[in-house]
Amino acid sequence: MNMETSHEHELLTATVRKFVDTEMMPHEDEVDRLGQVPEEIGRQIEARAHELGLFACNLPEEVGGGGLDLSAQRIIEQEFGKTTHALHSWAARPTEILLACEGDQREKYLLPCVRGEKRELFALTEPDAGSDAMGMKSNARRDGDDWILNGSKHFISGPCMPDFAIVFAATGADDTPRGPRKRVTAFLVDVGTPGFVCREGTRSVSYRGYKTFELHFDNVRLGPGQILGEEGRGFEIAGQWLGMGRIWVGASCCGKAERILDMATEWAANRRQFGQPIGSFQATGFRLADGAMNLRAANLMVTDAVARHRAGRMADQDAAMVKVFCSEMLGRIADDAVQIFGGMGLMEELPVQRLWRDSRLERIWDGTSEIQRHIITRSMLRPLGA
Template sequence: MVATASEVSQMKTMIRNFVENEVEPYAQQIEEEDKIPQHLVEKAKELGLFGLSIPEEYGGIGLDTCGKAVVLEQLGRTHNGYVSLISAHTGIGSTGLVRLGSDHLKQKYLPDMASGNLIGAFALSEPGAGSDATNLSTRAEKAGDKWILNGMKHFITNGPIADVITVFAVTDKEKGAKGGITAFLVEKDFPGFSVGAEDKKMGLRGSYTSQIIFEDCVVPEENVIGEVGMGYVSALTILGEGRVGLAARAVGSSEKLIEMSAEYALERVQFGKPIADNQGIQWMLADMATETEAAKQLTMNAARLIDEGKKAIKEASMAKMYASEVFNKVADKAVQIHGGMGYIAEYPVERFYRDARITKIYEGTNEIQRIIVAKHILNEAKK
């Protein structure tokens, strides 16, 4: 059952209060310790945040894409590392299982994923397969009623802490992306699975990424997600929805930066008057707000199309591309408005500025998004 507009509105208010009153006071601690306090993880479990997009029959909240975007927008107003833990799990970490998994897999894993007792991750990227996601080296070979995986993934969000990972591997090299890639649900305790080196990143402190390694990793046949050979199609479906969620988070972060910048501009006095009186500052705020609103409309349009059962690949790519670029521009202007204070690590805008940069890279670089959008436009023109 899809949540009503009233229920989504109530959840929006609840998450907004949670973010401002309970998460934000710990944002600087997360930044300094590179660790999310366990009580904030437990609170997220209590609020059902790990089950945002998991159906109610499996213990989740069961929000549709629009409802989930509303919630992620509110979460985007606080520490992006904290949000990444949740969104990687509720987005690409569980979408494949929800959309394409067998009834058996759903019954086995989704209840514990909805409660947050099992953390999910998504493993597609490899050293030789980033933007070219079809160039996978990880292989899976059938052995009786099991699959044997060998290879390595990298830059895997939640990799060091994930319990279950959606993994893509080549099952037929000759077919490649057209029927030769398969998606598997892999448990961290499966024989042959291990976590490699953790990444030290520019931003997203508290959100852990790492390599994950498969050395004759044994995966039961029943843990195939969707159809054998259709993994690349599955990846596109999962990433499409994930991009809408990422866009929503970027919108929320941008809105928070605009609010902080406006408040600072009213308080900061130079030459005997608030800097908000200067037209240069006003025009920056106007551009920040206008572009953020445009990003929000693109995001919600893509979410609505997905909820209507449409693929919306082009629209999801447009939303992710534009919202991430707006986030980066808004963060840059926010630092400029704050002046020297915006460059100080103890001030939130400096953190948002660093965290914004990855949004133009992960879940498909913005260059790839432009290629996707252009291909759809050209294909539509041929019809």
């Protein structure tokens, strides 16, 4: 589908906004209270996403996806960002890494995910290897043509129990001028494979109801057809898509910030103290003004990154800048909103506290703010030999 004209984008915005407003937001409180999405609600969202052509909209038409252009995907991420991940993740956008599937893998993994028959997890983080992904202990050793996988992953998230996981594990080490460097390989591992345990992990207070899973591998035997891409090239495959993922985090943060800022502005206009709307006190009004300025800047950064990617000149530091700026912008707006709402900002009966909790995760997942700043710094110093 060619979504390049602004009229089509306007229609898409209206469609997604209505979907979020009428079929997701009404369930937010219940999901937050229960700490889970009732199965029938998740399935309803999934079914509507199919009807609206939003399911797997990020994947190309050749594989049965929606084939939406980047601007259209940005609209979806931004509108979905206004609600909780626990709900909009049911309207799945399978990871683009699956496009690396070849031969039988396409029928077994990629196409069922596009059709909504299977769900995947992206499993990189480990209890002792978060920011330092290269510190991973998960490993696979050769046994004839097979591989034997051992290790553990945690914080691996998704809306519901998956059918398989894309698991990153060390399959050896290469000598480099900076010393030995792990060879990391991506494996497709089916839930139900002997030795593979996938169970729900601890609950996050951000996006309550969006599940995290713990994955344990105890001598899991995998055939050569379970490698995604080439042996030793797992990070290259992931890296092709991680950058855009960070841009989508930025777009999602802009959507949520817009919602929170609207709420705070309305409250500041209507809540009166000392005989005046609290927004007329400079301390409150300037918070709104700063929020509006930073939100506009964040939106422009996302637009710029989409244009860079389209032109084939987006670098790691571009994605890192968007991720840091947008997630920190959201954090400030969410915190200021709680302040503007005063005591009511912390009460469960209003959504502000929930949006504030949800916002907090955005500075942590997909690479923390500190790691993004390292990426930016490196891009500045490396050319100077430092």
